[in-house]
Amino acid sequence: MKEWEKYVRKVVPYVPGEQPKEKVIKLNTNENPYPPAPRVFEALKELDATDFRKYPDPAASELVDAIASFYGVESENVFVGVGSDDVISMAFLTFFNSEKPILFPDISYSFYSVWADVYGVKYECPKLDENFGICAADYKRENGGIIFPNPNAPTSIAQPLEFIEDIVKSNEDSVVIIDEAYIDFGGESALELTKKYDNLLVVQTFSKSRSMAGMRIGYAIGNKKLIRAMLDVKYSINSYTMNIPSIKLGKLAIEDRAYFEECTGKIVATRERVAKELKKLGFVMPDSKANFLFASHSKVPAKELFEALKKGGIYVRYFPKERIDNFLRITIGTDEEMDAFIAFVKEYLEKR
Amino acid sequence: MKEWEKYVRKVVPYVPGEQPKEKVIKLNTNENPYPPAPRVFEALKELDATDFRKYPDPAASELVDAIASFYGVESENVFVGVGSDDVISMAFLTFFNSEKPILFPDISYSFYSVWADVYGVKYECPKLDENFGICAADYKRENGGIIFPNPNAPTSIAQPLEFIEDIVKSNEDSVVIIDEAYIDFGGESALELTKKYDNLLVVQTFSKSRSMAGMRIGYAIGNKKLIRAMLDVKYSINSYTMNIPSIKLGKLAIEDRAYFEECTGKIVATRERVAKELKKLGFVMPDSKANFLFASHSKVPAKELFEALKKGGIYVRYFPKERIDNFLRITIGTDEEMDAFIAFVKEYLEKR
Numbered sequence: 001m002k003e004w005e006k007y008v009r010k011v012v013p014y015v016p017g018e019q020p021k022e023k024v025i026k027l028n029t030n031e032n033p034y035p036p037a038p039r040v041f042e043a044l045k046e047l048d049a050t051d052f053r054k055y056p057d058p059a060a061s062e063l064v065d066a067i068a069s070f071y072g073v074e075s076e077n078v079f080v081g082v083g084s085d086d087v088i089s090m091a092f093l094t095f096f097n098s099e100k101p102i103l104f105p106d107i108s109y110s111f112y113s114v115w116a117d118v119y120g121v122k123y124e125c126p127k128l129d130e131n132f133g134i135c136a137a138d139y140k141r142e143n144g145g146i147i148f149p150n151p152n153a154p155t156s157i158a159q160p161l162e163f164i165e166d167i168v169k170s171n172e173d174s175v176v177i178i179d180e181a182y183i184d185f186g187g188e189s190a191l192e193l194t195k196k197y198d199n200l201l202v203v204q205t206f207s208k209s210r211s212m213a214g215m216r217i218g219y220a221i222g223n224k225k226l227i228r229a230m231l232d233v234k235y236s237i238n239s240y241t242m243n244i245p246s247i248k249l250g251k252l253a254i255e256d257r258a259y260f261e262e263c264t265g266k267i268v269a270t271r272e273r274v275a276k277e278l279k280k281l282g283f284v285m286p287d288s289k290a291n292f293l294f295a296s297h298s299k300v301p302a303k304e305l306f307e308a309l310k311k312g313g314i315y316v317r318y319f320p321k322e323r324i325d326n327f328l329r330i331t332i333g334t335d336e337e338m339d340a341f342i343a344f345v346k347e348y349l350e351k352r
Numbered sequence: 353m354k355e356w357e358k359y360v361r362k363v364v365p366y367v368p369g370e371q372p373k374e375k376v377i378k379l380n381t382n383e384n385p386y387p388p389a390p391r392v393f394e395a396l397k398e399l400d401a402t403d404f405r406k407y408p409d410p411a412a413s414e415l416v417d418a419i420a421s422f423y424g425v426e427s428e429n430v431f432v433g434v435g436s437d438d439v440i441s442m443a444f445l446t447f448f449n450s451e452k453p454i455l456f457p458d459i460s461y462s463f464y465s466v467w468a469d470v471y472g473v474k475y476e477c478p479k480l481d482e483n484f485g486i487c488a489a490d491y492k493r494e495n496g497g498i499i500f501p502n503p504n505a506p507t508s509i510a511q512p513l514e515f516i517e518d519i520v521k522s523n524e525d526s527v528v529i530i531d532e533a534y535i536d537f538g539g540e541s542a543l544e545l546t547k548k549y550d551n552l553l554v555v556q557t558f559s560k561s562r563s564m565a566g567m568r569i570g571y572a573i574g575n576k577k578l579i580r581a582m583l584d585v586k587y588s589i590n591s592y593t594m595n596i597p598s599i600k601l602g603k604l605a606i607e608d609r610a611y612f613e614e615c616t617g618k619i620v621a622t623r624e625r626v627a628k629e630l631k632k633l634g635f636v637m638p639d640s641k642a643n644f645l646f647a648s649h650s651k652v653p654a655k656e657l658f659e660a661l662k663k664g665g666i667y668v669r670y671f672p673k674e675r676i677d678n679f680l681r682i683t684i685g686t687d688e689e690m691d692a693f694i695a696f697v698k699e700y701l702e703k704r
Contacts, residue, residue, distance in 0.1 A: 003525035005577070007496065013587035020532075035402040042403050050387045052354050052566040053376070055559070056685040082434060085590040098359040107524075118445075118588040144359065146695040173355035199356050207407070214404040214596040226359070235640075236470040237364035238437040245597040249401075 014114045014328065020315060024342055027331040028315040030153075030182075030292050032211040032270045034263045034334075040212070040249050051244060058235070060242040066251040067219050071191055071218035076224045077232060080250075081243050084181055084205035084218030088147070089115050091220065094233045095175040096121045100144035105134055107324055109153050109179060128323075132157055132286055135313060140170045149179040151187050154319060154329040156288035165193055168200045177201045184209035184264045185271070191221055195265040208291055209264050212251050217242070217250045227284075267291050271332045277342050281349060300349065302332035312344050340341035361464045366466045372596040372667060377692055379683040380667040382505075382534075382644050386565040386686075389608035392564070392601050403596060410587070412594040418603040419566065419571050423543055424549040428576045429648070431583060432602075433591050436533055436557035436570030441467050441500070443553060443572065444586045447527040448473045454494035457486055457674055461531065463503050484509055484638055484646075492522045498694050503539050506671060506681040508640035509537035517545055520552045527578065529553045534642035535559035536616045542571055560643055561616050569594070569602045575597050602604075619643050623684045629694050633701060648679045 018028060026055035035041075060080050068075040073226045079089035092115045096102050100124040108125075116123045128139030132155040139146055146167065151158040168176045168190075176191045180202055194200050201222040206212035220230065234241070242250075254260075271288055278285065278295055285295040296302060306328055317329040332338065357602050370380060374570065387393075420427045433439035444467045453474040456464045460477075468475045478490030484507040493500055498519065503510035508684050520528045520542070530542045530556060534555055546552050551576040558564035572582065586593070593603075604614075630637065631645055637647040648654060658670035658680055669681040 001455050002550065004447065004497075004527050006564050008581045009585055011555060011584050013584050013596070014591060015587075023652050028578040029407055029446055031407060032405050034405065036404050040404070041401045044399060049393045049394060049396050052388050052392070052601075053384050053386065053563040055381055055383065080378045082593055082595075084582065085592070089589050094361050095356065097361055113375075114588045116474075145356075175356050198354065203460055211405040213407040213592075216408070216592055216595040227625040229360045229368040232365050233361050233470065238434060240365060240437070240565075241434055243558065243568040243595065243598060244596060249404075316691065 009118070011118050012114070014111045016154065018315060023313075025314045025333065027337065027341060028317045028332050029213075029234035030290075030331045031213050032208055032263065032267070032291065033332070033337060034142055034211055034266070036211040036249070037253050037259040039252040039256050042317075043249050043252040043302070044245075047245060047248060056242060056244045057238050058239045060247045063217070063242065063247045065248045067301075069259070070254050071221060072196070073080070073221055074224075077194065077221050077227055077339055078257075079220040079227045079234070080242055081218050082209060083216040084179065084203050085111060086216075087203050087218040087220050087242065088152060088177065088179060090230055090237075090292055091175075091177055091203070092116065092119055092121060094230045095226075096145045098144035102141055102145040102147065103139055103143045105152065107132065107152075107155060108150050110319075122154055128155070134159060134163075136163060137294055139167045141173055143171070145177070146171055146175045148180060149181060150190070151182045151290045152287070153182065153290065154180075154292070154294050154317070154324065154327070155286055156290040156292055156294045157286045161188045161190065161193070164190045168193060168197045170347050172199055173196075175199050175201060176283075177203060180204045181208055183290045185268055186289035187262040194222050197224060198345075201226055206250060206253060208235045208258065209351055211263065212250070212253055215246050215249060217246050246303050249275075267332050270338055272336045274332065277343075291329045291332045293329050293332070295330060298352065302326045302328050305345070308339055308348055309341075309344065314341055361378045361470070362632035364466070365468050366463045370667060375687045377666045377685065377689050379685050380681075381565075382560055382642075382671045382683045383565050384560055384615065384643065385684070385689060386563055386618070387599070388563040389605050389611040391604040391608050394611065395601050396597075398526060399597060399600060407592050408594060408596045408599055410591045412599045414600045415569070415594065415602045419551060419604050422606050422609070423573060425543075425546070425573055426576075429546065429579055431575050431586070432572050432594055433586070435462060435559060435568040436531065436555050438532060438568075438593065439555050439570040439572050440529065441525075442586055443529055443555070444468065444471055444580055446471060446582045447553075447578075448497045450496035452494055454493045454497040454499065455491055456499045459484065459504075459507060459673075461501050461673075464499055470692045480507070484670065486511060488515060488518055491519045493525070495524045495526055498523055498530060498531070499529040501533060502542070503534045503537075503641045505534065506640065506644070506646050506669070506679070507638055507675065508534075508642040508644060508646045509638045511546070513540045513542065516542045520545060520549045524551055525551075525621045527551050527553060529555060532556045533560055533621070536612075537620055538641035541609075546574050546587040550577065553578055556600060558605060561612065564602070564605055565617065567598050567601060569598050619684050620685055622690055626682075626684065626694065627664040630697075633694075643684045645682045646679050647682060647685070652704065654680050657697070658702070660700055661693075661696065666693055666696055
């Protein structure tokens with residue numbers, strides 16, 4: 001080993017869901033099956049490559065203003081980044097600097113522990129209860145910060161607003177981050193609470209409900225002091241993170257409220273139908289408020305089904321992790337995709 | 353002060369050059385005055401917003417392969433990021449983890465100290481000599497890493513390849529990063545040396561010579577171990593940094609070698625002409641190998657001229673910093689822009 005290799009940062013990187021290049025039914029990374037808003041198509045046509053020679057607006061004001069306007073907050077309450085991963089990573093770096101451990105559930109978005117490791121943040125992971133519920137009591141002890149997704153991933157379970165408020169109120173000494181990547185599929189957002197509590201940061205993304213995973217746009221909303229602190233850190237790392245297409249197309253995407261509601265409504269309807277059908281086939285699952293189902297079959301091991309589906313050209317997500325290793329996370333696709341998925345599963349169960 | 357505010361990361365953020373929204377002659381952020389390659393315009397027309405609903409390829413393979421092919425290296429030798437700022441920031445986090453101070457010149461890209469501060473990396477800044485040259489001897493002592501731009505910014509001075517090789521060879525225990533943001537305007541790239549030295553990382557960008565600042569694309573080339581280590585850290589922070597337009601348009605931008613050579617050639621020719629004219633007007637400046645000049649007038653203070661130019665709608669960059677506070681950094685624009693700049697300066701000097 002060379003001397004310089006001794007000082008290379010040691011990490012265990014997060015493994016993202018596969019992005020297969022061949023044609024498959026892709027229900028493994030919680031993407032939206034519908035295209036972005038019609039206005040995004042128009043805005044794309046209007047982009048002029050001549051403008052690309054110049055740096056983008058480092059504040060991404062057009063995009064920030066559009067988000068602020070959609071949610072009825074001020075622009076100083078909004079932080080944008082390259083996907084919600086960038087936003088949360090920046091929040092870790094900005095807020096989680098005490099010696100006390102931060103808290104997040106043992107079953108949750110697996111990136112939290114990766115960020116904590118890379119930035120040297122101590123953490124503890126209270127266990128979800130036997131129904132995969134978050135226990136509020138676990139988040140009422142000394143801590144250096146709190147983060148969890150609502151709805152939680154991969155469990156799909158949403159907590160009501162009073163539950164969130166109780167945790168935020170009980171932790172006024174810490175920054176509490178609610179990761180609302182999946183909130184638009186039936187959960188109650190904590191956005192309103194950011195006006196009441198200065199220690200609450202709500203993170204959302206364009207990747208799911210806005211059909212823009214490929215554009216990499218995430219955002220956080222919180223009181224001005226929180227946002228200012230994140231901006232200061234962001235400007236210390238990379239002043240220009242949002243490129244011109246993200247700023248321009250992101251703005252148009254968020255302005256189309258009707259399309260957004262239509263799209264999320266369709267996904268919720270498909271989810272409810274698929275949940276019913278899967279239950280008929282012997283699956284159990286929590287009530288989902290996300291764009292995916294977290295399902296386990298009473299007889300067939302999840303891993304076996306995962307591999308059979310993959311061979312059949314249908315990708316879902318499987319986590320080989322204690323307590324959840326008999327579950328599949330199934331993204332809600334179009335009705336046609338879900339019909340193909342159900343037909344495959346039905347046939348597999350019959351033939352087995 | 354709230355308790356949580358005590359644990360907010362304290363930073364002194366980098367201040368980027370202004371991005372004025374009104375119409376001005378913008379010679380302050382070293383952008384390329386010419387549009388991106390014609391193929392970028394074509395590729396933009398071919399982008400289909402339907403694809404944006406899906407995550408991009410986390411490895412950005414199309415772009416990585418195109419860069420590798422352009423430079424005659426393998427794809428495993430290439431790391432891409434959201435501008436070279438993202439790439440260098442990732443390199444700091446990956447490689448600069450020893451207790452020994454890293455070294456970079458006192459007059460250099462001002463972001464280096466910002467990254468060092470935010471990541472808690474110790475650093476020392478050897479002084480440039482009286483002609484703003486880097487002294488090789490200063491980089492032959494124990495250190496935790498070395499970084500400097502070649503050509504240096506804002507001095508515009510390039511070091512020859514032997515100079516770079518000498519430093520790389522003398523520091524086999526450290527990672528040496530050569531920041532070649534401006535290399536395509538007349539300097540000698542150290543890329544070839546990455547095949548010979550495993551501790552050398554060369555960083556370049558699409559923001560200057562490729563006219564793509566607005567797309568945010570930077571890259572590093574080095575041996576496979578260095579690149580693998582950076583990828584591991586990158587995947588621990590944000591798996592999907594490069595959005596679909598950056599991957600697609602970046603690929604096409606780098607493939608157009610003829611346009612790239614034509615563009616950089618024009619800028620070099622304009623630079624040489626402007627340097628001559630400015631010298632006639634009483635300016636002194638080092639020989640520039642970048643797309644900017646670093647000029648000082650024998651009689652008029654730089655700050656005064658900076659402010660007069662700004663009032664006149666011409667933006668250049670001024671750094672209120674010891675040793676260089678009587679210099680202006682003037683980006684090379686089109687011939688028309690530079691004529692307007694020279695005419696303004698000439699008139700200002702005559703009227704003064």
